[in-house]
Amino acid sequence: MKLAFGKTLLFIDGAMGTLLGDTAVLPETFSITDPEKIRNIHKQYLDAGANILTTNTFGANRFKLSGTEYSVSEIVSASVSLAKEVAGERAAVTLDVGPLGTLLKPIGTLSFDDAYDAFAELIRAGQGVDMISIETMTDTYELKAAVLAAKENASVPILATVSIDENGRLLTGANLASVVSLLEGLGVDALGLNCGLGPVQFKKYFDELRDISSTPIALLPNAGLPKIINGKTTYDLSAEEFAVYMQYFASSGAHILGGCCGTTPEHIRLMTDKCKNIVPLPIVEKSRTVVSAYGDAVVLEKTPVIIGERINPTGKKRFKEALRNQEISYIIGEGIEQESAGAHILDVNVGLPEINEKEMMIRVVEELQSVIRLPLQIDTGDYETMEQAARYYNGKPLLNSVNGKKDAMEKVFPIVKKYGGVVVALTLDENGIPTSAEGRIEIAKKIINTAETYGISKKNIIIDPLTLSVSAGEEGANETLRALRYIREELGVHTVLGVSNISFGLPDRETLNAAFFALALENGLSAGIINPKSFRMMGVYNSYCVLRGLDAGCKNYIEKHAEVKKEDTQSNTELSLSDIIIKGNKSLAYAAADALLKTYSPLDLVEEIMIPALDEVGKGFECGKVFLPQLLASAETVKTAFDAVKNQAIDGETVKKGKIILATVYGDIHDIGKNIVKLLLENYGFLVLDLGKDVKSDIIVDTAITENADIVALSALMTTTVGSMKETILKLKEANFKGKIMVGGAVLTEDYAKSICADFYGKDALSAVEFAKKCIG
């Protein structure tokens, strides 16, 4: 049956689970064990007026079915047959796809690919349906895996609905703007809300959806809010009231209506009765430029946004070193700092000839998305890297970049179309960069027109009219600014610039950058790629927003600039590095260490000042005068001082000794203890290879052997995971690992450590340092 989404009202059936009641077995198994029960429910909804019947496959995935004797394909094909048999020619059948019931990485342990495979298995088993309903999703990443699986394994229309809480958010944090941008980017045929709340609570979020969505909207609320009476769940809205709300939605812009938990054939009957003669409102195309991630979406509007430029190796020695050594934590640190400095989007460029860019990009994107809610700009010249990053990205990414070259457009536009990104377009082509604004505008037009032939709207393009160094030609800046204004005002497309290029080859670059940034903002710059850690650049941005009336009550400006004077005076107070470390005054450590490096050699500074100060704090900790946060504040301070030392040392490795492999064992995802140990070991100058959490024993063993580590340090928090610690140690011994093994973690004891053949049990981070000193010295 052909479904005309958005043209006529469509009615999906109501709850299946509610009619089946509390069952001890998985309700999907009834499709095989008691098909009459399911057939009967389908019939009731069909007679109630539903013109789409939902298959009994909500939880029919390999994870939820693992406890049953049935395979995914058995349950799914039986369920599809039942629904089709009842529907006949009177109704369409939609394949129901619910959450997997297990959390995806980085929050949980399931990989994106495994989630995709599980959805794909269900979808492939559901041949013959008229559409697919991906529903009750509470995590955008899982939602993306499901939609991609549907797109790549079936060719029927896709409806995707999410379940929100009273604050309008998914459980993993996304708001509706993020959800809509993701789903529209992926090209679903209809989107909306189901479960979670009743129609009363849906109203506000329906209004929001209508304002931002260019796609048909589906609403399948519960029959009100749940109430527990004598241990039984009931819902607070009568079928009559439910129908009244649904009638309102139908006449105000919804296109697909149905019910979720607590709804019965009676709800659906009254709903279809009230709505059957309503002609749905036409869908209005919205021209919003949106990128998204786990949390809030970033919408390009009147207020310009900041794209942080710091995650990029170009011209950065320390960053290159971090990439080569796979020091992901350093790269993530750059991200966190830019977020707190006020960036709205982070550029991610990890291209370096000697590393595998694709692998590194995916890893950095995943790690960044585990701690930062900001959208990312995937910055790469390698199209395969771009494609893979777009696939594994959680949200709607900003892709950097395409340009006017035929080849580039042929490679990039299919990626943008498939995964739904916003793409940065550089105004250059086979003939290079035109000197005049007019030449760049022509290329911009060519790009926009070509994109349209791929089905990419201009709202998903941001034009970069290119900043050239003003030292190379005095008219360069003028042409860029003219192009900027024309593109924004006449072409109606958003703009972006890498601002700092303007000053290349000139002294005091920040002064020029700041002035050019102000001019660019005034000439229609929508997004500035800058260093958000530069107070001067952010000062320009904050001031622009105030002066152009984009900062109500100067709130943001006051928040960011009220403390300026105070900080200046604070940093003038003279404290010795030793005192700074003992007091844990991290912000003063770099400058103090840097000053001392004029008289001390790097190694002397570490051994004569930094380590003794840290030792003193450690002694205080051991006798209970200093507490953990204070010890760690001092350790963080030493770490900052170390950055100054590293910068000074010709070869960063000269101050590092030994090699310690650190990991939280497989199955265990609690890593705060491990990270404390890492910080302190590094403070004492040991080279630590941190393998992260939930690490399989084989990876630990392989790394220990190939790296010829002095010590392997393992952490486990739960009684259930010390088993995999034991297994890891056993394998290390089997592999004839020559170094020492040290263990720690909340549930471990000295005796237990001995019983699993560990060489040392560390009761806390300081004892781990002591042991390392003994072994490596």
Added chain:
Amino acid sequence: MIRDALRFLGVQGEADPKLLRLVLDCMEIIRNNASPKSVYKRFTPEGFNCFAKGNDIKNHIKDAVFIDVMAVTLGHGVDLEIKKAQGIDMAKAVTLDACASAYVEDYFDKNMPYNLPSYLRFSPGYGDYPLSLQPALLHAIGAEKIGIHALESFMLLPTKSVTAVIPIKEEDRKEESK
């Protein structure tokens, strides 16, 4: 709550002003990033029977007329803040962690049925009550709806989540109807 957070951090005696300030700031971050949710289900003693594994839980619920199983969580936002802090400032990270633990315990206590005292809560992992019951308990009360999942190791996600069994006695219910 602050007192509990300090206790989790191992602070004995008076905390110095700088440390106290850190704890207060962290508690504020937790409060701003938490989206606390709770779910519970009431069982009859017979209905609860399949979850009464071991002697300790049987003792705990022996005079109960009903048994509530409740789960609360602070949500993923709190985990994200703790993880983020680990990337730049471990002192803040451990303090956030302690504050979140104090917060989730407090939230549970405030949501106890009939305002029962917190010592009546009994969680998997206490005494001989097996941790391995965690998934079944979560499933039985529909904790997936508020986003709580158990890993294979029976750790809960979001990490600041608590499940517990609470015995309800006849007099507790009378107390309520007064």
